[in-house]
Amino acid sequence: MDIQALRSANPDHWARAAAIRTLTLDAVAAANSGHSGMPMGMADVATVLFGNHLRFDPKAPHWPDRDRFILSAGHGSMLIYSLLYLTGYEQATLQQLKDFRQWGSRTAGHPEYGHLEGVETTTGPLGQGIANSVGFAIAEEALRARWGKKIINHHTYVMAGDGCLMEGVSQEAIGLAGMQQLGHLIVFFDNNNITIDGTVDMADATDQSARFAASGWHVQEIDGHDPAAIDAAIVAAKADPRPSMISCKTHIALGHAAQDTSKGHGALTDADQLRATKEAYGAPMGDFEVDPAVKAWWEGLGQRGAAARNEWDAAFAKLSKAKQDEFTRSFALEAPKKLAATIKALKKQFAEEAPKLATRASSQKVLEVINPLMSETLGGSADLTGSNNTKTGDLGVFTPEDREGRYIHYGIREHGMAAMMNGMALHGGIRPYGGTFMCFVDYMRGAMRLSSLMGVPVVYVVSHDSIGLGEDGPTHQPVEHLALMRATPNLNVIRPADTIEVAEAWEIALTEKATPSALALSRQGLPTVRTEHKTKNLTAQGAYVLKDAEAAKRQAILMASGSEVSVALAAREMLEAEGIGTRVVSMPSMELFAAQDEKYRKRVLPGGPVRVAVEAGVRQGWDQWLLGERGREQKAGFVGMDSFGASAPAKTLFEEFGITAEAVAQKVRDLLA
Amino acid sequence: MDIQALRSANPDHWARAAAIRTLTLDAVAAANSGHSGMPMGMADVATVLFGNHLRFDPKAPHWPDRDRFILSAGHGSMLIYSLLYLTGYEQATLQQLKDFRQWGSRTAGHPEYGHLEGVETTTGPLGQGIANSVGFAIAEEALRARWGKKIINHHTYVMAGDGCLMEGVSQEAIGLAGMQQLGHLIVFFDNNNITIDGTVDMADATDQSARFAASGWHVQEIDGHDPAAIDAAIVAAKADPRPSMISCKTHIALGHAAQDTSKGHGALTDADQLRATKEAYGAPMGDFEVDPAVKAWWEGLGQRGAAARNEWDAAFAKLSKAKQDEFTRSFALEAPKKLAATIKALKKQFAEEAPKLATRASSQKVLEVINPLMSETLGGSADLTGSNNTKTGDLGVFTPEDREGRYIHYGIREHGMAAMMNGMALHGGIRPYGGTFMCFVDYMRGAMRLSSLMGVPVVYVVSHDSIGLGEDGPTHQPVEHLALMRATPNLNVIRPADTIEVAEAWEIALTEKATPSALALSRQGLPTVRTEHKTKNLTAQGAYVLKDAEAAKRQAILMASGSEVSVALAAREMLEAEGIGTRVVSMPSMELFAAQDEKYRKRVLPGGPVRVAVEAGVRQGWDQWLLGERGREQKAGFVGMDSFGASAPAKTLFEEFGITAEAVAQKVRDLLA
Structure with missing residues (x-):
């Protein structure tokens, strides 16, 4: 690739995109780990997208009508961290870039949702981002229909690599997106022909454009380093009513000695090569250094979004109070009163x-x-x-x-x-x-x-x-x-x-x-097992006493969940009839029970009685309640599965696998003997 | 669909295919559950495939060079059960068809590998069969190269439905198969436009032919009820060097009142409709009845395979004794001496x-x-x-x-x-x-x-x-x-x-x-923790004493696996130095340890000492060894994870999450206090 030709063809664009590339190189070098090549390959696309199209306001990262930018190729996390820093997101400080991949920093190895504003979803496990993005686009369509175009009307942009597209989940997403005609969804395919093991043709010969087209997508193929072509493709994608895939022919680790190689996919940390790359770029040579004019340009982009956001605020203010409240409630995940x-x-x-x-x-x-x-x-x-x-x-x-x-x-x-x-x-x-x-x-x-x-x-x-x-x-x-x-x-x-x-x-x-x-x-x-009405949500406690011993002193506690609670109740009937006082604990959720305080747990599971758990699944997980929490090995038993199931009517299976009231009662008798 | 026209166009073929359809209807009716529509839709393809092409010998179901027939749409299990019965596989008795989906029968709801000879793989979870089949085809290619065409040279035939093709795993399989040019792989797509929820277009608009072609497959589209077209397509598929997909336009539940509907996908058990369907087919009316001439034709098919198998036996006999032994050994899964x-x-x-x-x-x-x-x-x-x-x-x-x-x-x-x-x-x-x-x-x-x-x-x-x-x-x-x-x-x-x-x-x-x-x-x-050489495979015991207490009476047992065994050893050093006799048990495999006899397990984990397990994972599963097996809650502790991890250098993470020798030693001290 002739870097000089790229530089001279579009000098301003080049310098802006180069900032992403050099920040990436510096952060990966500082961390001594990470993935340099992807951000370096897709920097041009990102620069055009953010520069000319993306509707975003760094001052309002949670603005509901922002465009969503999803980095499905999450290993290229320095792309998004660079963008958030350059455009001036408050949380994306220079120090965060310097602390890339370090304990406690917001700049994790892969973009983590909730760590850094501007990161819309956690990516890294390949294929997830592109499939998430179909969900984002569905949500946008659904909310646009509900709230009107003035309140919800934005795009979802995704960057996905060969890895994302080889994962099966991508096909599931592509298929549904095509059928649903999600016109506001635009996927950039980072078509760099490189994976970790080598060139893509070692494992795949798929014509990705034809594959997307087969599922009803609008498809374009461009040079991913040509800013005019990138811009034109985005314009065309926005105009088309179908979801769009833009196949961007790129060079991984553009301009580095490792360009176009698998090595370029990983951490490029050689100091000499780094210097040589910056020189070829014509970029500032200092660590994490960005030309002030370039930084100013990036920071200026937010103004476009701020204006749009002001318009949005005005439109939102025109909604009725009831609608505003409903909108706010649903976005805040508050349940209705x-x-x-x-x-x-x-x-x-x-x-x-x-x-x-x-x-x-x-x-x-x-x-x-x-x-x-x-x-x-x-x-x-x-x-x-x-x-x-x-x-x-x-x-x-x-x-x-x-x-x-x-x-x-x-x-x-x-x-x-x-x-x-x-x-x-x-x-x-x-x-x-x-x-x-x-x-x-x-x-x-x-x-x-x-x-x-x-x-x-x-x-x-x-x-x-x-x-x-x-x-x-x-x-x-x-x-x-x-x-x-x-x-x-x-x-x-x-x-x-x-x-x-x-x-x-x-x-x-x-x-x-x-x-x-x-x-x-x-x-x-x-059958209904809770025949006595309680207003309190007992399930929220994870486990509770459904029926206590009546006939006599409590000698046994039966624990069960779901369909086996009625089995436990039937076993209790047998035991009580024999004079064995038996408590039945319904345990719909171990997590919620574990979150209760010790006092409550002890009330439900006191030490002393024998304990038998019954659940039509494996025992793993039950030992915590059978042997722990004041339980003892000699006084505990489990009735459940220790193998795979079989094909037969359900009633037969419960009998054949021994998950019956009789088996539970017998287990209690054995433990008491 | 005009059944009469189909019947009169190819009366012999029709009667043979109808046998699959009526056996399916009868078995599903007897079980009062199952899936009728798929076998009824694909019966024509199956009849032509088995009749004219499939290389199989019912008398030698394990013959290594047989063609493999994979029913990826495993819910249509009655298709394969009917075929195995009709062609005379010994295990596929009429009684087995009558016991479809019953306890102990070989004819499970979905085809289960190992239950019935002729079933090459377990299918039902959609997409698995088509992906398995790529593995079958790779194995065939690899073994053909190794053993020569006279020993290994067969095809893998697959039937897959819309469900298989919507599952992402299918794309992964299709992609690799295309790149690998697996010419002996032939997939029949049961293109019936019906899924459980309704017509396919409710969830997908993918042009499956274009999709396969995009990954380098040979693609044909045919009427799946036209025997001549089916045969011609198979001939063409075999001749093409690429993997082949034959899109077969079919009618689910052909000829039944539920034809072409979602209902047809499921269990068709209405007695009147069943009778009407058999009448329309011109098929024998009795339950599980097959025209003797039709049955004889199906049974005769095995002769073609038997001849081929005789040829194969002769070719195999010409191999050197060493090669024969090696072939037999590898197919028997015997490790080399x-x-x-x-x-x-x-x-x-x-x-x-x-x-x-x-x-x-x-x-x-x-x-x-x-x-x-x-x-x-x-x-x-x-x-x-x-x-x-x-x-x-x-x-x-x-x-x-x-x-x-x-x-x-x-x-x-x-x-x-x-x-x-x-x-x-x-x-x-x-x-x-x-x-x-x-x-x-x-x-x-x-x-x-x-x-x-x-x-x-x-x-x-x-x-x-x-x-x-x-x-x-x-x-x-x-x-x-x-x-x-x-x-x-x-x-x-x-x-x-x-x-x-x-x-x-x-x-x-x-x-x-x-x-x-x-x-x-x-x-x-x-580090190497087993510095003393033992010829015995200690890992095969699941857990074993790696280092016993030395300084004093054994007060603690540390259990660990993998990377935490060296952590446990370091903790032991600290404890021994303090006079706390400490045993370290390496537990590479809980399953293998659980399979040991009680005596051995007791020797490794005697009651008495405090027990601490250390593993950089969640506790679930460890309670069996901490609290069970003579353990006690008051004397047991766990050092590991109870949350997701984080992004940082590994050493930092182990310290921050508290998985250190010091933490293990402290846990022991606390439990002894």
Whole structure:
């Protein structure tokens, strides 16, 4: 690449883009780790995007109608840190660049949501950003339809590399975006032909332009170092009603000795090469040095955004007070005031009716009441709508023709669904929930973990939560998935036992602001176990005494969650009849119980009695409550699964795998003997 | 659809295909569950494929050079069960069809590998079959190059639906298959425009033919009910050097009242409709009844395969005895005799050299010795070759130009890699191993679980196994992943502490026949902790006493795995210096330890001393050894993670998160106080 030719063709542009490149080189050198090549390759695109198009105001990083800029190729984090510093975001200080990748700094190795204003989502695990961005774009379309163009009308810009596009989740996102005709979504493909192992052709021969076009995208191919071409492509992309992909032919680590090589992908720290690169660029030679005129130009860009924001403020002020409050409430993730009373009334009704229902069906009953109250919910399912019971009567379906529809048919795309829900939640103004079978948590783990890491209150509706699924067999029967989810930090796993706990679970999930929830729901019908109405949300305590010993002194405590609570109750009946005083503890959520104070936990799980836990999953996770918390090995037992399931009717499976009231009662008798 | 026109156009073909359709209807009706529509839609394609092309012998279902038939749309399991029954596979009895989806039958809801001969892989979780099939096709190419065309030369045929193609993993598979030019792979796309939620256009507008073509596939579009067109397409696909996709326009539930609807996707059990459908077909009306002439035709198909198999037997007999033995050994998953001695010698050398190495680097050292011994290994990485240390000097790279290369650059495709490895292992003759960062187990969980469920001894090399990864930050630092893998039935999770345990871990992984292994390896350098040479594979015991109390009576037992074993040893030094007798137990594998007898476990973990476990992951899973196995809550502690990690140098992270020898020693002192 002839750097001199690039410099002389567009000297001003060059100097501005070079600032991104030199800051990247300096920060990576200081950290002695990181990825230099991506920011150096995409600096021209970023400069044109920010310079001519991006609607942003560094003074108001949370302005709801800003354009969203998503760095899907998150390893190139110095690109976004440089941009935020250059344009003058308050938190993006020069010191932060110097502390790149150090303990306590805002400038983590990969961009982390919540660490630094201007970072819209956590990226690094490849493919997530592009899938998030489809969620951002859906949120924008939905909110534009609801609030009008004067309040919501912005673009989502994404930079994605070969890695993002090789990850399967990208196809799920591309497919839905094309079908949904998300015209405000613009993806820049950093087409540099380099991955960590070598050139892309070592692993892929895909014509990415043809691939996007096959899913209904508007596609352009440009020289990613030609500012005029970049600008023209963005103009054309904005004008086209389809989502746009701009394939930008770039040189990774442009102008460095490692240009166009795998080495250029990583940390370029050689001091001589660094100096030579800066010289070739004609850039200031000092560490972290930026020409003051260049810095001033970058800082001036915010003025365009500030003007737009002033217009927006004026438009917002013209909304009715009620609308303003509703908008603010939904973006602040505040539940509507009516929610609590509505849930209470529903619980009372359920306690009186005592329905026998699968908890997935209970969940739909609760949603039928909640969705009309909370206009910010956006439901969906990965092609299991009738099984997950996620669609309610009032929602309508979100399509290109109906942007007010609040239900999304995600297709058979669990990972994409989860990543898109993250994007919607991060956009703000939307509370997404989405359903699949619990076993397919496996497919969406990559994005679920990021919900937890970022602390976005997405709700995962995971039905068919055990061998109770029956005939579909072990591929569809979760066994280890409760343990797997419980092992994940900052995830509320709630497995309600009946309709009333389902209502409580939804109340918890929809009032969370920084923790995602997974609601584990049964396929099979379950009796109401909470026949006595309590206004308090007992599920929020994680575990509680459902029924205490009556016949005699308490000799046993049975713990269970979800569909096994009724099994425990039946076992209790047997034991009480034999004079063995037995308490049943319903434990819908271990995380929430662990968060209670010692005193409460001790009241629920006193030392002394034998303890038997019953859950149609693996034991891992239960030892904390069986052996810990005043428990003892000699007085503890577990009734559950220690293998994969099988294909047969559910009733047969529970019998064959020994998850029955009789087995629970026998375990107690054995422990007492 | 005019059924009468179809019948009269090809009466013989029609009757044969109708047998699949009526058996499906009858079995689903008997089970009162299942999926009728897919087998009914694809019966014509299956009939032509089996009738004119598939190289199979029902009398020799394990014949290595058979064509592989993969039903990626696994919910249509009655298609494959019907075919196996009709063609006369011994295990596929009529009774099995009658026991469809019942406890103990071979005819599970979804096809389960190992339950019924002729079922090549477990499918049902969508997208897995098509990705498996790329692994089958790679195995075929690799073995053809090694053994010659007379020994290995067959095709892999796949049936995939819209669901498989919407799942992201399919894109990963399609991309690699195209680049690798897998000419013996032929995918039939069941293009019926129906998913569970409705028509495909509710969630997707992708032109699948264009999408496959974009990745370098040969693509054809045909009427999936026209036998001549089906045959011509298969002939053309076989002739083309590229992988082929044949888009078959079909009608789901053809000829039934529910044809072309979502309802048709599911269980069609209405007796009147069933009768009407059989009448329209002109099929025998009895339950499970097949016209004897039709059955005879199906059974006759095996003769073509039997002749081919006789030819194959003759060719195989011409191989040298040594080659025959090697072929048989590799297909039987027997390790070569030399392996044990080689590992022993390597351990001795390592014990003497006592290198300080990251276990990922140790792993490469071991592989450098193993790969030349075991021609059946096929290594690879999801674009992290230099980081996972998975490539050894002798392997060469598997490409269209070099099919003898034994290393695969999978690209940034973890899920695809795992699913392809399953396919390779299932094909036989190959022992695949593949690497990625441990955090990205999240991306490949869907396929990893199936390794465990099917019992295929794939080896997952998961490096960068903790916060020891350092600056890349929490998106790349596993915290819950050891727990998550340990929760999975039939998966050996091995986290070796040093070079010697790495050698033992590989020996275990490569001698397993029915259990996959995950080797958790460190990024950071670790000292040799096993400085005394033992010929016995101590890692195979799961846990063992690494160093016992010396200074005084044993008051404490420290347990650790991987990189934290040296932390425990350092803590022991401190404690011993204070007169606190301390044992260190290295616990590389909880599963293997749990499988030891009580006596051994008690010897390693006697009751009495305080117990502290140290591992840079979450506690879940450790309670079994801390509180169980004679442990007690008051005398047990854990030093590890209870949150996500952070971005900083590794040493800083271990200090900030308190995973240090000092913290471990202090925990012991506190528990003894």
